[in-house]
Amino acid sequence: MKLKTFTLLLLVQLGLLATSAKAQQLSTSDSIDAFVKAKMQQRHIPALQLAVVRGGKIVKDTTFGTANLEYNIKATHQTIFSVNSITKAFVGIAVMQLAEEQKLKVTDPLSRYLDSLPDTWKNITLQQVLTHTSGLPDLIDAEEQVIGHNDEQEAMQKVKALPIEFKPGEKFRYNQTGYVLLGQIIIKLSGMHFTRFIEERQFKVADMKLTRFGDSYDVIPNYAGAYTLTKQVGDHFVRNSTPGQAYMQFPVFFRTAAGIQSTATDLANWIIALKSGKLLKQPSSLDKLWAPAILNNGKIGGFNRLTNGYALGWPTITREEHPAVGPVGGGRSALFVYLKDDLSIIVLTNLLQGNPDQFIDEIAGYYIPEMHEANGFGLPKNLKELRVALLKQGFDQAITVAARLRKNDPSFNLNENELNGWGYQLLAQKNLPAALAIFKLTVSLYPQSANAYDSLAEMLEVVDSHTEALVNYKKSLALDPQNKHAANRIQALTTR
Structure with missing residues (x-):
């Protein structure tokens, strides 16, 4: 009787595990679908096919969108794309x-x-x-x-x-x-x-x-x-x-x-x-x-x-x-x-x-x-090191943390373009406090960069700090009088 009970319990557990694994797989698939559809909308992609291979098998095979815009023909698994x-x-x-x-x-x-x-x-x-x-x-x-x-x-x-x-x-x-x-x-x-x-x-x-x-x-x-x-x-x-x-x-x-x-x-x-x-x-x-x-x-x-x-x-x-x-x-x-x-x-x-x-x-x-990009994948080595430190100390401490890392390791260097790119990446991820901190760090490290001030000003507009944004646009324009974006934003913010 005990053996039967144990066997039944084991089968139930295995069934639950299988159900859990299947649910997780479906959840992953649904998340990918949502991500792909968002990318299609963002990039104006009419039709997209996606296939994923793991363990020598196709584990996901999905088609979205419109194959032919003129006749509004839906894309299917049979739709053929030029590679x-x-x-x-x-x-x-x-x-x-x-x-x-x-x-x-x-x-x-x-x-x-x-x-x-x-x-x-x-x-x-x-x-x-x-x-x-x-x-x-x-x-x-x-x-x-x-x-x-x-x-x-x-x-x-x-x-x-x-x-x-x-x-x-x-x-x-x-x-x-x-x-x-x-x-x-x-x-x-x-x-x-x-x-x-x-x-x-x-x-x-x-x-x-x-x-x-x-x-x-x-x-x-x-x-x-x-x-x-x-x-x-x-x-x-x-x-x-x-x-x-x-x-x-x-x-x-x-x-x-x-x-x-x-x-x-x-x-x-x-x-x-x-x-x-x-x-x-x-x-x-x-x-x-x-x-x-x-x-x-x-x-x-x-x-x-x-x-x-x-x-x-x-x-x-x-x-x-x-x-x-x-x-x-x-x-x-x-x-x-x-x-x-x-x-x-x-x-x-x-x-x-x-x-x-x-x-x-x-x-x-x-x-x-x-x-996942949000987990720091794809960042250059020094930005990854900075990210780990900021996750512990807080992004609001970015300037202090970066200075300490440089003091401890003279070879530690933060590239302006890489920092700027990370700031916009954080903005796209809707991590506004972190993005703002990185743009401020970039300005502190590159105080003669018109682009650094322009990016910080854009970020300040996003968080509705229009007065500060105007100040930074003016600094950007002073460093680069050809910066049409800064000039246009100054005019727009001044006439608000």
């Missing part, structure tokens, strides 16, 4: 598949596989091409169009006549020419067109049923289209408050650089296949695929502070905490694979200025709480 330059990550895998078959080495020069190259191109390696450190001239012109009227022969003839931009390995500079050359190499070594090679060796293997190559001129069922908030007026671009249509043309020969259309579900399955050894058989191949290129000066180079390195077709987020690889495409789509966390997140949108790479880390924070 733009995320295509390059597929090319990186394709090259490593050929390397596993010993058909090439990434350290080989281009001239081993291609004829009729300019002399300055011949010793550039496949690795330098894949990592945008080649110095090759770019196939894309100043207006972001493929040169040569979308004709491969004409395009290659024109680009080969251009001078090399820098010594190979000297710097990172995003470049499309190299990926066209990689397409030519894949065709030559695989015996099939590179689009078919990628379809056969990646799309089919990863069960990517809806994924295909194409652009705005192809008929793609359930296509989400492309929208933009900017339009060209004369020589300038004007930002609109509502999205307008955008058109993208990727000639077939250019589709190693951009051209894949996919869904968040398909890309999640692709990541699962890659990490489980279905696409690359040797674990060392994955290590090579995701290792950022080292420049001639020993450093790495990338797009920005976040995607600060570039591997074989994969941008890297090289950092001590929660490093990742993060292919991005067209300012509209991104996927992050967190290398130490068994977590991958895919976000696809149909807005060219959606920039989901800027908020994927925050989505990750719902699974790894320390990654």
